[in-house]
Amino acid sequence: MARSKKNKVLAAVITIGMGGAAFFYFNSPKKEIEVRHITPPRLEVANLGEKIICYRPMRRGPPVLDVNHVGKKYIANNYGHAESGVSLAPGAAEYVIELLQDEAGSELTEQSEITIVGAGIIGLLTALELVNKGYKNIKIIAEKFDGLSSHNAGGLISPLRLHDNCTKLQKILNKIGPEAYRFFVKVAKGQHPIIKAGVSFVPIYFETRQESGLEPFVGVVMEPAKDVILDFGNATKRQMVVYDDGIFVDSALLMQSLKTIFGWESYF
Ligand SMILES: Cc1cc2nc3c(=O)[nH]c(=O)nc-3n(C[C@H](O)[C@H](O)[C@H](O)COP(=O)(O)OP(=O)(O)OC[C@H]3O[C@@H](n4cnc5c(N)ncnc54)[C@H](O)[C@@H]3O)c2cc1C
Numbered sequence: 001m002a003r004s005k006k007n008k009v010l011a012a013v014i015t016i017g018m019g020g021a022a023f024f025y026f027n028s029p030k031k032e033i034e035v036r037h038i039t040p041p042r043l044e045v046a047n048l049g050e051k052i053i054c055y056r057p058m059r060r061g062p063p064v065l066d067v068n069h070v071g072k073k074y075i076a077n078n079y080g081h082a083e084s085g086v087s088l089a090p091g092a093a094e095y096v097i098e099l100l101q102d103e104a105g106s107e108l109t110e111q112s113e114i115t116i117v118g119a120g121i122i123g124l125l126t127a128l129e130l131v132n133k134g135y136k137n138i139k140i141i142a143e144k145f146d147g148l149s150s151h152n153a154g155g156l157i158s159p160l161r162l163h164d165n166c167t168k169l170q171k172i173l174n175k176i177g178p179e180a181y182r183f184f185v186k187v188a189k190g191q192h193p194i195i196k197a198g199v200s201f202v203p204i205y206f207e208t209r210q211e212s213g214l215e216p217f218v219g220v221v222m223e224p225a226k227d228v229i230l231d232f233g234n235a236t237k238r239q240m241v242v243y244d245d246g247i248f249v250d251s252a253l254l255m256q257s258l259k260t261i262f263g264w265e266s267y268f
Helices: 083-109 121-132 166-187 253-268
Strands: 008-017 020-029 036-037 062-071 073-079 114-117 138-141 198-208 226-231 237-249
Touching: 008 166, 062 083, 062 166, 073 083, 073 138, 083 121, 083 166, 121 138, 166 198, 166 237
Parallel strands: 036 226, 114 138
Antiparallel strands: 008 020, 062 073, 198 237, 226 237
16 A cells, blocks of 8 residues: 555665765655553542652762771661662662672671661662672661651652762762662562562653653663653643653552561561
8 A cells, every 4th residue: 555645754874885975765654653541630629638748858969889997897888869769779789788798808708797777778678688698697777667768759760860970970870770670670570589569660751751861771771762642531632752661669568578578577
């Protein structure tokens, strides 16, 4: 069947050979934009209220990921993740433990006493990673164990871009972010050996690819976004972009499953 002119777009291919540049033009079929039907949220007055449970933390400075000594004690810092703690937690835990192993060398054994200060997602995933690596003598201490930022986070996984010109740390975060994404994919697919709940795939919609903040993950761990038209069924349609492999962490559920594995509850 002949393609209508309307459904064609002009594309150009440039080949550069010995004799210079040659231009070829051809017509390719224009892709139809997928239409998705979405039920809009009910925003009637009866469904609206105000109850502030917590605020999303913000921090001027970058996260702190390092190891230092006080006498014979090694102190590994893994804090200050602010609005990105869920997105970074598994990768940051792995990174800091590797720093500690490098720094302590043979002084760190499976029987070494390791105390984790903090029972948020950073503390608990660090404990999990230590257990996975065979460390046996782990204690978690904390001022609070419930009602933390880690229980209240919206939990969308996205890369962290630093505002200041901290290129060394940015390079580290560019590895930690995708590592964390891969960890959560395992949980979402039911392939994690221990954590079985709290993570799912969700389509995430944005006005543009640029504003999504997800582009640094594309081609590394995520698929490119697609153009879609959202049809809200109330005569409103909107063209947007969607990342179908977005990850949503139900933080409360994830924290609950982290708390109960290995009988960690007894530490608290
Ligand atoms: C509404 C909201 C939405 C969010 N959305 C996202 C999101 O979409 N994506 C994302 O990646 N992140 C998000 N976050 C951020 C994320 O929740 C945090 O970055 C993360 O939970 C930090 O984890 P944490 O373990 O460092 O801290 P916390 O969960 O705050 O835990 C800190 C722990 O340290 C203990 N502690 C602190 N000081 C002391 C002390 N002096 N002595 C003993 N114990 C101490 C506390 O008692 C607690 O146990 C959101 C947060 C909120 C609130």
